[in-house]
Amino acid sequence: MANDAVAGNALRVAPAPPEATDEPVRDVLAAFTKDLVTGVDDTLAAFLAAEVDSLTEIDAAMGGFAATARDCVLAGGKRVRSTFAYWGWRGVIGGGEPLASVLPALAALELLHTFALVHDDVMDASDTRRGRPTAHRAAAARHRAAGHTGDPDRYGQAVAVLIGDLCMVWADRLMAHATVPPARLLDVRRCYDQMRVETVAGQFLDVLGEHDATNWSVDRALRVARYKTASYTVQRPLLFGAGLAGAGADSPLIATYTSYGLAVGEAFQLRDDLLGGYGDPAATGKPAGDDLRTGKPTALLMLARQLATPAQRRALDRAGTVTGSREVARLAELVRDTGAVIRVERMIADRVAEALGALDTAPIDGTARTALTALATAATARQA
Numbered sequence: 001m002a003n004d005a006v007a008g009n010a011l012r013v014a015p016a017p018p019e020a021t022d023e024p025v026r027d028v029l030a031a032f033t034k035d036l037v038t039g040v041d042d043t044l045a046a047f048l049a050a051e052v053d054s055l056t057e058i059d060a061a062m063g064g065f066a067a068t069a070r071d072c073v074l075a076g077g078k079r080v081r082s083t084f085a086y087w088g089w090r091g092v093i094g095g096g097e098p099l100a101s102v103l104p105a106l107a108a109l110e111l112l113h114t115f116a117l118v119h120d121d122v123m124d125a126s127d128t129r130r131g132r133p134t135a136h137r138a139a140a141a142r143h144r145a146a147g148h149t150g151d152p153d154r155y156g157q158a159v160a161v162l163i164g165d166l167c168m169v170w171a172d173r174l175m176a177h178a179t180v181p182p183a184r185l186l187d188v189r190r191c192y193d194q195m196r197v198e199t200v201a202g203q204f205l206d207v208l209g210e211h212d213a214t215n216w217s218v219d220r221a222l223r224v225a226r227y228k229t230a231s232y233t234v235q236r237p238l239l240f241g242a243g244l245a246g247a248g249a250d251s252p253l254i255a256t257y258t259s260y261g262l263a264v265g266e267a268f269q270l271r272d273d274l275l276g277g278y279g280d281p282a283a284t285g286k287p288a289g290d291d292l293r294t295g296k297p298t299a300l301l302m303l304a305r306q307l308a309t310p311a312q313r314r315a316l317d318r319a320g321t322v323t324g325s326r327e328v329a330r331l332a333e334l335v336r337d338t339g340a341v342i343r344v345e346r347m348i349a350d351r352v353a354e355a356l357g358a359l360d361t362a363p364i365d366g367t368a369r370t371a372l373t374a375l376a377t378a379a380t381a382r383q384a
Helices: 001-010 026-056 060-073 080-095 102-124 136-145 152-175 183-210 218-244 254-277 290-294 299-307 310-317 326-337 338-361 366-378
Strands: none
Touching: 001 136, 026 060, 026 080, 026 102, 026 152, 060 102, 060 136, 060 152, 060 326, 080 102, 080 218, 080 254, 080 366, 102 136, 102 152, 102 218, 102 366, 136 152, 152 183, 183 218, 218 254, 218 299, 254 290, 254 326, 254 338, 254 366, 290 299, 299 310, 299 326, 299 338, 310 326, 326 338, 338 366
16 A cells, blocks of 8 residues: 555656756756655655554554654655755656656655654754754653653653654665666665765764864864765765666766765755854744854854954853853854854855866756756755
């Protein structure tokens, strides 16, 4: 039943390439992105409905737990990873191939993303995600409301870890629904496995940085960006998509996607650093200045320390200890005064230029080139 539901939704999503006009970037994204995101969401909804029903048969409480995991997956998001994977696939295969065969694999990346987000929120002790309570906070609140015994916060963290684990398993299961040759799917799995290993490596470095800030640096912060974000947000999804299209390791596009993906992925994280300090909570779904409040050793904060005067550096040492919104706002202004914000904006622009340079001479489908050009800007100039 789950396979049939996934396939049925997938067959409805195969947008035709847009007609050429004077505004190709706008037209390409308008023609493809809405249908792609709808297809991913429909595929996830159909797959997860069957999974929740299956787990409900074990125990009613298990059904509630599975429904919570499902809601985390379907709670919104821009579907960035499946979008990059799609264009990685389309760039190799061209415009004529229907999407149905690979849509389950693209949607599986969103389950992997949910796994990473839920665990990341536990490690960062975050209160909100996409404008809603994080999984561990919501579970703790349900514990209190039900009058259960024990520590509600510890219960919430345990539940969130299990939600993340379940999403990881679901990602594997959904990926198996892709109807591509078995040998090709095995190659894609190798890329997928490497993406997961690199994500864990980046996450560990992120955690270590918060507990070893005195030994941290801009270079190490960028290394975190490379493995925690660039790898599984842009670079590996592009290679994942190319693999779904049958591109071999010696394909010229592999080198292009690797260079483009690393540059855009790092720029994506650098924009995230700025949003973590200066983003609008209504757009980001997280409190303003969250990273500065916790003293997270991002490239932004490391640059601020590097550029600061001695007096500014002493004030920056308070990062991670401030609590009130006014204190956080003063700290954000101090970081800006060091020139770190301008420097990070320049780093973002340099990486976008590098990414676009990698596309210039690449042997890539023209529609995909236009889309990736637009995405390099859209993903790094976002406000959420």
